[in-house]
Amino acid sequence: MKSMMRLFLVLAFNALMLLEAYGFTDESDRQALLEFKSQVSEGKRNALSSWNNSFPLCSWKGVRCGRKHKRVTLLDLNGLQLGGLISPSIGNLSFLISLNLSDNSFGGTIPREVGNLFRLHYLDMSLNYLGGGIPASLSNCSRLLYLDLDSNHLGESIPSELVSLTKLINLYLGHNNLKGKLPVSLGNLTSLKNLDLANNNIEGGLPDSVARLTHMVYLELSTNNFSGVFPPAIYNVSSLEFLNVFMSGFSGTLRPDFGNLLPRLQMLYMGNNYFTGAIPTTLPNISSLQELGMEFNSLTGSIPPSFGKVQNLQMLTLNDNFFGSQSFGDLDFLDALTNCTQLHNLDVNKNRLRGDLPASIVNLSTTLTSLSLDTNIISGSIPHEIGNLKNLQELWLERNLLTGPLPSSLGKLLELKKLSLYSNRLSGEIPSSIGNITLLETLYLFNNSLEGIVPPSLGNCSYLLQLRIERNKLSGTIPREIMQIKTLVTLGLEHNSFTATLPNEVGGLEFLVTLSVANNKLSGKLPETLGSCLSMEILYLHNNSFVGVIPDIRRLVSVREISLEENSLSGSIPGYLANFSKLQRLNLSDNNFEGRVPREGIFQNATIVSVFGNRNLCGGIKELKLKPCFAQAPAMETRHSSHLKKVVIGVSVGIALLLFLVIASVSLWLRKRKKNHHINNLTSSTLGAFHEKISYGDLRNATDGFSSSNLIGSGSFGTVFKALLPTENKIVAVKVLNLQRHGAMKSFMAECESLKDIRHRNLVKLLTACSSVDFQGNEFRALIYEFMPNGSLDMWLHPEEIEEIRRPSRTLTLLERLNIAVDVASVLDYLHVHCHEPIAHCDLKPSNVLLDDDLTAHVSDFGLARLLLKFDQESFFNQLSSAGVRGTIGYAAPEYGMGGQPSIHGDVYSFGVLVLEMFTGKRPTNELFEGSFTLHSYTKSALPERVLDIADKSILHSGLRIGFPVVECLKVIFDVGLRCCEESPMNRLATSEAAKELISIRERFFKTRRTTRR
Template sequence: MRRLFLLLSLCALMLLEAYCFTDETDRQALLEFKSQVSEDKRVVLSSWNHSFPLCNWNRVRCGLKHKRVVELDLKGLQLGGVISQSIGNLSFLIALDLSENSFGGNIPQEVGNLFRLHYLNMSFNFLEGEIPAGLYNCSRLLELDLYSNHVDQVFPSELESLTKLVSLSLGKNKLRGKLPASLGKLTSLKTLDIGFNNVEGGVPVELARLTQIVYIELAVNNFSGVFPPTFYNMSSLECLGVLGNRFFGSLRSDFGDLLPNLRWLSMGRNHFTGAIPTTLANISNLQKFGISRNSLTGSIPPNFGKLQNLQYLSFLGNSLGSQSFGDLEFLGALTNCTKLETLFVGENRLGGHLPTSISNFSTNLHSLALDTNFIYGSIPHDIGSLISLQGLGLEKNLLTGLVPTSIGKLLELEGLSLSSNSLSGEIPSSIGNITRLVSLNLDNNSFHGTVPSSLGNCSNLRSLKIGFNKLNGTIPQEIMKISSLVNLSMEGNSLIGSLPKDIGQLQNLVTLSLAHNQLSGQLPQTLGKCLSMEQLFLQGNFFDGPIPDISGLLGVKEVDLSRNSLFGNIPRCFANFSKLQYLNLSINNLEGMVPTEGNFQNATLFSVFGNKNLCGGIKELQLKPCLAQAEPMGKKHSSLLKKVLISVGIGIALVLLFLVASFSLLWLRKRKKNQLVNNTTPSTLEVFHEKISYGDLRNATDGFSSRNLIGSGSFGTVFKALLPMENKVVAVKVLNMQRRGAMKSFMAECESLKDIRHRNLVKLLTACSSIDFQGNEFRALIYEFMYNGSLDMWLHPEEVEEIRRPSKFLTLLERLNIAIDVASVLDYLHVHCHEPIAHCDLKPSNVLLDDDLVAHVSDFGLARLLLKFDKESFLNQLSSAGVRGTIGYAAPEYGVGGQPSVQGDVYSFGVLLLEMFTGKRPTNELFGGSFTLHSYTKSALPERVLDVADKSIIHSGLRVGFPVAECLTMILDVGLRCSEEYPTNRLATSEATKELISIRERFFKAKRTTRR
């Protein structure tokens, strides 16, 4: 009876709702909803008024029986405002679609009153906050779509109450926390999209219960762990996306057999290793497969050619191939895939001859990227048969020969990159037929002849790069008509003639680089009309005349007009460019006063070296005073008496000066003699300059031969040299004076090292400041030679050429000694030096090893930034670019404009320690996002320390029984505490040094105990 009573009561309530709550309830709810819509957008809801029957309102659908609103579809009307709480009064609502609008605010709790709701779509709005708890009362909900809002909360476990849910889309929000295991209760689920959030952790095994699941999107979150075995049990899966997470490990060889229904598989930007499962070719319906930016090895299986439905295939950014013949066999097989539209296999290790069969690819192919490999041969003559191609990337390979003229048949092409090969011949004029071309990059080849004027037909071109070839002739006037150009780079050729006056028509031009050509004549005044200009590089030409008025280039950041024949005054407009970061006017014929206002107050920002007729300027330039400054301040006297008195006074002064000079000369000779005996170490750069000449260094390095090349860095190249006079082998660092900042690096290194002494610092013997045989500025630093090279080559021998590769591995003790050496020199620089010095670029390549594997820290090119720690010194020395250091080693605070500090060096040392004992660079492809070398190491301590340790340490001769794990744990812990994100949490170098020495003592103690 009780159950009957409840049933009758429910029926009564439903009848009451149907007949007592009439359509007027719905009418008032919708009018209230309309009132919360932005006023300027209400016009599309104009029919929502009392003049029209409710069921005739725009985008409103009523039920046939009770005439109540059952569907509200406002999709894509661009409505703004907030969602009214009155929406909860539409109690008969079955479907609600508010997607593709601009609603803000929170999702009303009252949505939970819509107990009949089957379909809810609020995607592509600006909703924020949390998913309302009341929503989980909508027990009949089949589809929930809140994709692309700003919902910010821990991933809700309450979703388990929506047991009838078929489709769940919460992607592109700000969800965080872990994926709850309770999702496994949604056994009706077919679609699950939580991509582009901040969800972390592993994928729960309970998801294996979702036996009807067809679509899973987890892309761009923080999921981690091995590829979830759960997925192997979802045989119904058709689409799976895990791109942009931290999954690792290899894929099962039977992958394709376990997921036979897959059509779409996206696994890029993870940490997968191993080979590509050949069973993937068994998935006959596979249309899209992407596994780019991982660490896959081995070959690309040719049996992908069996996939007749394949449309998209990407292996970009792995380590596939062996740089040898046979690596490209798969390309011939893929010609069978007649639906193929996209093929990305760039940035791998693929070698072999480029097959002509690529011309037989599907005519549907619109993107082909084979760049950054080791592919040789020539571009097939029939490449023009790929008539649908929109993007072709063959750059950074070993291609030779001519570019076929048939390339002009690719009329749909928008991007063409053939840079950094060894292509020759003329640039085909047929490229001018490709009128849709947006980007053309032919840099770094051996093209000769003239620049085709037909390129002017490419009216959509935004980027034209043809630099570093052997092109001659003039710049075609037709190129000046491409108003869409943003980047025009023709540097490093032999172009002649003048810069066309029509250059001012390029209103969108951001970068103009014509450096190192043979251009001449005056710079046109119209250059100042390129109002979007940010980079202007015209150095190394024969331009003459005055610098034109370019005061209109308010956004310019970098200007280099050096090594020309420009004359006249320096335009004062350079002083007022607020975004200017670099100005080089060196080696011209400029004259007059150097401005002292604005940008000309910062000597690190501009260079005017080699203009002998310039004067004045700030004192750092050390230029001669201008005549106006040298004129006497007193009045001119015409009286003969005063002239006589002045003459007599001058005569007496000269006699006294002569006597003083004579005594001073005798004293100085005596003092110099004493200095020669007592002080043999040069203490100033001027003394360095007199030590060795350019000719001496050229002879000592056999003409700077590549046979003597040791390495290269940010600002220069290092050669091995034999000084015959001293019969001594040294290392010569030749500065690249064309590189911005090279001169500052040279001065910094001299200034930093000339007065400091420590056994673990590389010794600067002398320096050379001279002019080479072509009249170019020459700077070099001469150091002690380190026969065991850099720490970097010992830690990563696989990356070193065979002839220079170390013959053995560094043991645990040797690495520990090196770490202590580096820590002790940092402690000296930070605490015990006459002035605290921060190195600012500590990394393995800057740690050199002598015959006894004693470490010597080198390369103080950035130390100039912190010779003093006071604010005034910092502001005077800091360049506009700030401290950069090296990616992976530079402290996080440097990336957001933080001042250089000793704590920054400690961070770099911590990263160095972690790299030394794990064998992994901080820039390893394994790491990305919040998953760093630091977090990788921290997650393994202490239980899995041997899993992350460099295997060569464990197998480098330590006896069985020695506590390797304990020692490694302590060392890595020091590295972790040094590389903390916040500077205040990091160890001081003195503390790190003491702890490492203590670990070494325990090492010896344990070793002695083991021997007993």
Template sequence: MSGNILRGDIPVGLFNGSRLMKLYLLENHIGGGVPSELESLAKLKILNLGDNNLRGKLPASLGNLTSLKRVIFSFNKIEGGIPDALARLTQLVSLGLALNKFSGAFPPSIYNISSLKFLSMFGNGFSGSLQPDFGNLLPNLRYLNMGRNNFTGPIPTTFSTIANLQHLAIVWNKMTEALANCTQLHTLLVNRNRLGSDLPTSITNLSTNLWKLDLGRNFISGTIPYDIGNLISLQKLRLSGELPSSLGNITRLEQLYFSSNSFEGAVPPSLGHCKYILYLWIGSNKLNGTIPQEIMQIQSLVYLNLSDNSLTGSLPKYIKPLERLCKLSVEHNKLSGKLPQVLGDCLSVENLYLQGNFFDGDIPNIKGSVGAKRLDFSNNNLSGSIPGYFANLEYLNLSINSFEGEVPTKGKFQNATVVTVFGNMGLFGGIKELKLKPCIVQAQPMETSYFSLSKKVSIGVSVGVALLLMVFIAYISLNWFIKIKKQQTSNPTSSALEVFHGKISYAYLRNATDGFSSSNLIGSGGFGTVFKAFLPIENKVVAVKVLNLHRRGAMKSFLTECEPLKDVRYRNLVKLLTACSSIDFQGNDFRALIYELMPNGSLDMWLHPEKVEEIRRPSRTLTLFERLNIAIDVISVLEYLHVYCHVSDFGIAQLLMKLDQESLFNQLSSAGV
């Protein structure tokens, strides 16, 4: 009657079958408790009540069913301890108690069932320590799973005396000390305990039939023994220490998990001998060197994670055999160069994470990767245009690169929460939520109309006179304003903005920009991205220009802009408050410049409103007085460049390589004008 939808309690009439030998009621919805009347089934050999809704405690009367060989109560809600009466079940071979609510110490009655071969107590609340002579008391065990309980104390060394033990799992407990030699094991799971000290070399003496070994999430230190390669049947492995080349001897390895440890050195090319490996996770370590070409030729690979290391060099070009690859993660390394064209031959790739490296050039054509869902190419030096076929992705991050051209507006490009492109100076268009420059549409030439020669002459004369009059007025006004400006700047006073010149940390700016959120993004330039930030201590809203140090010339630009901070006149002209030189949370250099926020938009937007999309245009036009004031400010900046500083600080000195210095000076000076 297994695998049905039976409900209610076990009927009492069922216990009249005194000749019943097998009772299977697993995979139903039977509730209530385990009835004590079961003892009437004196000839019962198999009792399977697993995967139901049984509650309460096990009755002591179960001990009267001395013919039982197999008892399964797994996947129920039975609680309490194991009755001592079970010690009378001397013919019992299998006992399944997994995933219930049992509690208390390891049942001493089980030690008396020396015939046990299969014992599963996984996922309960058992506690206490195991008897040192555990292996001598249960010598016939083949399968033992005591994981996800609260066992403490040492692992019994007598496990090694259980001659036929093949599967041992004591995960998620608090057991200590090293393991002895269990030469018949094919599965050994002791992860998430409190195993400490160095990894014993005796582990290499385990059975050559061992196919799964998990020692992860413990306190094991030291190095991996070189002779680990003796475990030639190993398919799953979790360890810590250095990566020996002998790992390549484990040719049947299917899963290798080394993530989140402190491995150092290079990735051994010998891993390429593991032709059956499916999952290779060695991210979040301290590995260096290049990615071995041999790894990128393992045709069976499904998941490859090398992220958060210090790997250098380029992504191997020969990766065509990786037709089963679903996930490739190499983010946050020091990889560089162009992305290989054959990346598009990874037909099954769904997730591709390359962010936080130094890749450059165009994105190769990966249109053939029809299963692609999530791509992250951010924080690199990639360039070129954005492929339109990216519109079908679930997630796309191209931020902080050198992409250019128009951003598509179809498919997922209509959702700013799915597509991220900030920090690319050359991009324009796209939906307004992306906050990019609008597309500049060329105005259609107006149809020419017939004008007589006399009309053209009169209009030309009128325009010329008007222009001469405006130039004359502007000349008078400029002279007057320049005189006022010189009077104002002749005695420069300390600016109130100097309160910001104290040291500002990365953490302070990160909090002020809400984690450099795209919602605070103002724009991007050649060497960095600008965010709006609120500095709570100073109670001021500012603009923070975060330098992208991956860009060539970014550091020089930062130092150049920091130099004039010493001069109040220049600092007030460009509204530069201070500079930040700090270390981010990942230990990388962080450089930023803090400016006074200009809430009314850019000067270019006010001078050329016709180039700005309608929803962002200024609410009014500039007056002649305001335009003259802007012109005077520009002249004042040029005056500073020409008189108060060296032009070499701003890159203008490149002109001197082609022109005579003295003649150029005369052309730029007031005398030359």
């Protein structure tokens, strides 16, 4: 009987289990996914359109079910451009083994209910916008093997509970602004092979328990705020193949037995830290080593010649240290490196290496593309067979003590783009064979003792941007062939002995920014074509024997310095020079100029203008100390009737004009009164959208009387102050409108009207507004926004242009720039497509993109925004953007310049320019760009072969792992930017497509980064 009862219970239990698997719980999975979908924004792709009752659950897009039952075991929604929030219902998928939500735009937090997925092996939520920290409940997923939360905005510290995931093999938490210290028991993750914590703000050091991670292969710690000596625990992880502590904050000396303790290393990056002492002599014992970076430290001693035993070595960067004993054995390592047949990058510049340059460098690997030995104490001559290094693209030997001639074999370096030999003691002639290097872009030979003529063959270098051969002993004429290199930006020929005239062909150099032929023996008249060099900023022609008048250069409005002193120029000083607003220095001294010196514009400032040594000049301001000019009195009219006639006509005209002015004034007063009444009505209705307002007195107190110490920026229509609102204990940004500026009131209304009903995570939130009067009874308008602590994108892209105290502490990485571009594209897509009515921003540029704590981008300044619909109240916003208001020069779409109406296509153009600026580091108004040569054409001309030449160099020095496919990534990014700023509006990408492509780039290349490390 008991056995029958047992059998019955077993059968009943099995039946219940089957019912659970095939019956009710299938419905629970369906409901969980539908609840998940309800909080997701799908965009235009409608990627989850199959998620409905018309399709079987297990055929829904991204859904896979188990074979033995119909429960959901895999959910893969990678790269579907989904947004919104991740619903807690995800935790009800209790049979889930793999969950992939990466490369989307999910915001909010990671639901703690994910911790209910106790069967989960694989979890990937990377490349999203998740915040709120890492939930401790993930520790309940005890079977987890793979956890990737890379590239979000999680913040906070790593919860100590995660160390209970003892089966975890891959843990990727990079690019998250994580804070605090690492869990003490990190070493409990004994199965871990790959750990990525790059680009966070983790403090302290590595816990000693890391020594137990004996299976670790990949350890990425770059760009953090660690402190203390190089972590001793790492020495115990002998399985390491990849170790990156670039810019991590470590210090101290390295153990002498370093190489014996970590024998499997292939990639080792230790640059930008505070390491001291010598390179461990055992380091070259690591026979598997391929790339070694120890740049920007304080290392001393010699560079071990035993690196020559590391036959797989491809990159060795030891620059910006203190290597060298200043003896004649410092360069022995160069002989040894000839055994490294795969070497492609060798950089030991800015050290203290002394000795003759060994002839053996010509036997270095033929795969070598970059050789940097500059800024040392290297003597001797450049070996004659330097041309053996046939794949060399960059050769840097400047600021040494090199002597002798330039080898003619330099002409065999057909791949060379940058050749820098300045500030040595080189002599002899410039070999004509250099003209064979047709890809050359930079040629620096200045500050040597070169002599003879400049070879006309240099004209073959049609890509040359920088040619500086000043301060040598060169003679002869300036070759006309040089003046036919259309790409030239800098031409430095001063302090030589050139004769004859300045060639007329100089006028063809439309991109030339700096021209210096000073201190030569040039003569004749200045070429009339000089006025065609529209990009010119620096013009040095002094100390020659030029004669005649100054040619017409009125179109050189960007010029900053003109130096013509110590010549024999004559004629009068052109009056148009007074209007050169950018001019900081004009030296016309010691010539033969005559006539009156203007008193307007720049001529009002004696610190800018110098005219002494011209005996026939007169007038000008008193500080110039010139003699006065005596004007001849006008002849008197002899006929009284003629004089009387003129008086009568004059009086009549005067009365007519006075009458006209009275009528016009009354008309304008009536119109202004009506207009003000209309605007006041609109102001009242628009500001009603805000729940609270603030008084002038409150804002005055919050900004310490609008003190300059609280000033954080200014724009076309107002000034922005940082303020503390005591009622909420909140820091805000207050934009005070300058109502004296034409269009300021309309800008205020446009911003209020545009922002009152829209919400997006990448918009700067307008908190409230102030429409009041100040203590003198004047109208006062202000807008109060949430405060962005990391300032504008503009200050991150161009830190050299701002005050030292406000500069960012570092540069933006490639991924951070890509994230910002995605943020901006996402918000434009929202404004153009997903708002209640389409909105065109009309003034998108880096200064209007603000960055919060996590470097998330927020678009601001809607003072020129346009609602793209008929506006009831007398088309107020159609009146707002008058013909002159179309955004900012360089960023505004070309159709705006021809009177075109604002449109979403104009925003796309501005976004394309912004993308190109972000990744080239060049403003569209850079001195390079004039006429038909724009940022667009500059970028397009470099693709696809020369992408690294136009890329912002700070990207390549911001913690990016060597070996990452930078070139491929940048090619695709630049392509998106170019397609956005096409000339024709109809040919431009839609913002949704631009966002899609940028997200795809992020997935493709930064996913590659993670794939290659596993």
